[in-house]
Amino acid sequence: MELTTVWFVLIAVLWTGYFVLEGFDFGVGILLPLLGGDEAERRTIAATIGPVWDGNEVWLLVAGGATFAAFPEWYATLFSGFYLPLFLILLALIARGVALEYRNKSDSTRGWDRAFFWGSLGPALLWGVAFANMVRGVPLDADHEFTGSLLTLLNPFALLGGAATVLLFTLHGAIFLTLRTTGELRRGAARIARTLAPITLLVVITFLVAAGGAGRPLRWAAVALAAAGLVGALVATLRGRDGWAFTASAVAVVAVVAALFTGLWPNVLPALDPANSLTVTNAASTPYTLTVMTWVAAIFTPLVLAYQAWTYWVFRRRLTGAH
Template sequence: MELTTVWFVLIAVLWTGYFVLEGFDFGVGILLPFLGGGEADRRTIVATIGPVWDGNEVWLLVAGGATFAAFPEWYATLFSGFYLPLFLILLALIARGVALEYRGKSDSTRGWDRAFFWGSLGPAFLWGVAFANILRGVPLDADHEYTGTLLTLLNPFALLGGLATLLLFTLHGAIFLTLRTTGELRQGASRMTKRLAPAAVVVVMAFLLAAGGDRPIWWAAVALVALGLTGAVAATLRGRDGWAFTASAIAVIALVAALFGGLWPNVLPALDPANSLTVTNAASSPYTLTVMTWVAALFTPVVLAYQAWTYWVFRRRLTGAT
């Protein structure tokens, strides 16, 4: 396998890790106003992700860094053409991080909770908009420069993609809260899961069918998304919270697999296929990719082991008195 393909797959894996882990973080933030009846409950909801949310965001930083190093043309075109949406995501993530750090240090938490809510909802929606455009293709000229406008990115297919990721991450967060809490909080999260599930299944599947991939890997991933979502609901109905979370994580993994599987060998398709960025014309030199591969092979297992240890340490359920 060529190193360009290896790094395309590794970047897909990094985005998968980010969406699986940060996805339930976004869902927790979105659900805070609906499940947190009192301050004790809201504090418990925030505490479910308190030890891990900043570690989950590292996946995004590494994915961005890997894209910059392995496919600099892709990085340059993406961050210039998608500048405003990505800037809005960055602002939302900053507001969200500040809210999580300062809500416990303030006498009034309402303002911080609003920042946490909007800082979670914004990226959950905008990431779907961004990846839908990447999958669909954008207007690029012969120099791989983006020639569209912000309104070009806000097309119906992209908005459907944003709604799909918003609902999927919210559902993922509800299932996570069902797994991590007890008592009334757990029951409320379970009810929210049952309410969100039908809309999430319909919208996510509508988005994937509208994308219309034509490869076996695409349809296998789509089938796995459907299986994961229905499995999550079935496990929730049976009170099997661990299995429900596993199934929803599989749905997120399969969605990212479908997106990247439908994209390859392009990294950023153009409306005129002759101007598309591919794993070949967007890649760094073979020497750079070789050095990066050795670094990734050495340090990735260490990072994964540390994060797994963190989740194991903070695995216990939380109550409203926490």
């Protein structure tokens, strides 16, 4: 397998890890005003992700760094053309991080809770908009420079993608809360999950089907797996099997990301004019750079995965108001 293919797959894996882990963080933040009836419940909701949210964001940093090093042309075009949406995501992530750190150090938490909510909803929406545009294709000239505007990115298909990711992450967060809380909080999260699952299934599958991909059996297998994961999450939630529900929800997120990236290949950023598209070939770094990066990834990736797995194991118990 060529190193360009290896790094395309590795970047897809990094985005998958980010959306699986940060996805339920976003969902928890979106659900805070819906489930948090009083300060004790809101504190418990925030505490479910308190020890892990910053570690989950490392996946985004590594995905961005890997893209910059392995496919610099892709990175340059993406971050210049999508500058405003990505800048808004950055501001939202900063606001959310500050809110999580300071809400317990302030006499009034209302403002921090608003920042937590909007700092979760904004990225959940904008990541869907960004990836929908990447799959659909954007206007690029012969120099691979973006020639559109913000309104170009806010097309109906992109907004459908944003709605799909908001619903998917909110459902993922609701199921995560059923796994990590007890009592009325858990029952409330389960009710939301049961309500959201059918809507999420409809919107996500509509989005993936609208993305096309004729003649790509792997992509359609991923679409089918996403549907199966969402159905499995609903069934497990109805039966009170929280662990299986979360596993099925995570599988659905993995399958959605797999469907997007298999739809991209061999492009990394398709253009409306196919002659100007960025591919794994014309956007890649030199073979030497990719070789060095491969050795670094082979050594350090298992260490990072082991540390993060240990973190989740330590903080695996359910939380109550007393915690």
